[in-house]
Amino acid sequence: MELGQTICRPGVPDCLSCPVAGFCKSQEPEVLPVKRQKTVVTQVDEHAVWLRDDAGRLLLHREGGKRRQGLWKLPTRDAEEISALPVVDESRYMITRYRVRLIVHDGDGVRETFQTAADEVWQEIDVVLALAMPSPFRRAIGRLIVER
Ligand code: SF4
Structure with missing residues (x-):
């Protein structure tokens, strides 16, 4: 600690007086400390659909x-496919260097025409929150179960 205040000061290290010079691996002492590059955060939108069948089951993607x-999570689609549907929930979360806006759309309007994928399964609403799922989806589904 003291070394950093008295000898190895930012921009003006006194390497000739330094007691640890023999161990120092710095190649360019005068440019210390090297600041770590700031991580560039990328904003992305994730469009998911809230879709229940006639029996009240919820469509989930594995x-x-x-x-x-x-x-498990709510099925997602490209924005062009479902962004015109009403939004029923919106939240934000960070994952690695992405700031994600999770937008959940009401799939009721496309219930008859919505194409499900092979890895999408209708789940009983009572068991949905007991399934393993990413926290942002768990929170969104929890809110929607209460509201709808
Ligand atoms: S020798 Fe290394 S630790 Fe010592 S003052 Fe120079 S840069 Fe800092």
């Missing part, structure tokens, strides 16, 4: 891939 395998 994730594949290495990191999220087996997790």
